[in-house]
Amino acid sequence: xxxxxxxxxxxxxxxxxxxxxxxxxxxxxxxxxxxxxxxxxxxxxxxxxxxxxxxxxxxxxxxxxxxxxxxxxxxxxxxxxxxxxxxxxxxxxxxxxxxxxxxxxxxxxxxxxxxxxxxxxxxxxxxxxxxxxxxxxxxxxxxxxxxxxxxxxxxxxxxxxxxxxxx
Numbered sequence: 001x002x003x004x005x006x007x008x009x010x011x012x013x014x015x016x017x018x019x020x021x022x023x024x025x026x027x028x029x030x031x032x033x034x035x036x037x038x039x040x041x042x043x044x045x046x047x048x049x050x051x052x053x054x055x056x057x058x059x060x061x062x063x064x065x066x067x068x069x070x071x072x073x074x075x076x077x078x079x080x081x082x083x084x085x086x087x088x089x090x091x092x093x094x095x096x097x098x099x100x101x102x103x104x105x106x107x108x109x110x111x112x113x114x115x116x117x118x119x120x121x122x123x124x125x126x127x128x129x130x131x132x133x134x135x136x137x138x139x140x141x142x143x144x145x146x147x148x149x150x151x152x153x154x155x156x157x158x159x160x161x162x163x164x165x166x167x
Contacts, residue, residue, distance in 0.1 A: 001155060002152055002153065003130060003131060003132070003162065004132055005087075005128070006127065006138075006141050007125060007149050011145075016112055016144060017108050018109060020067055020109060023070075024063055024066075025063070025065075026061055026062070026064075029053050030058055031053060034049040035049075038070065038072065039072065056079060056080050062075065063076040063078075063116075072101070073100060073101050074104065074109045075099050076113050076117065078093045078095050078117060079093060079095075079096075080092075080093055083161060084159070084160070084162060086161065089124065091124045093125075093126055095127070105136070108143075110144075118144070126146075152164070153165065
């Protein structure tokens, strides 16, 4: 499967409107503290957080977005250059995976958190890897100022690494 690679361009940002009052919690998952107290522990999430915290030497950051009822409505990761994202330059990050709960979709949360991340961190470049059929994520990324690059990204079977496909 091929993926699309987006890169942040501050000149491309569009008008972002979020219809919700949100609270953002940032944290770095550590080997024995992979969750915040408000999160439900899930086996697949535990394995992913454990794996990614080892790969990045605890440089991964997680953003939890809470609504007014203190429910998690969105989760986003920022991940530095590592074995899973070898094409990411030094001092640059991949944002993702990101997910918005079904009941909270269509409210501008995804582009708002993307914009929050690029506005409140200091990296040289920001990237998103998006499935071509995920139209909502592509639109949200474009609203937040991400533009489609001409690089093609694939995924390896071993360790599910993203790699650049050379023609």
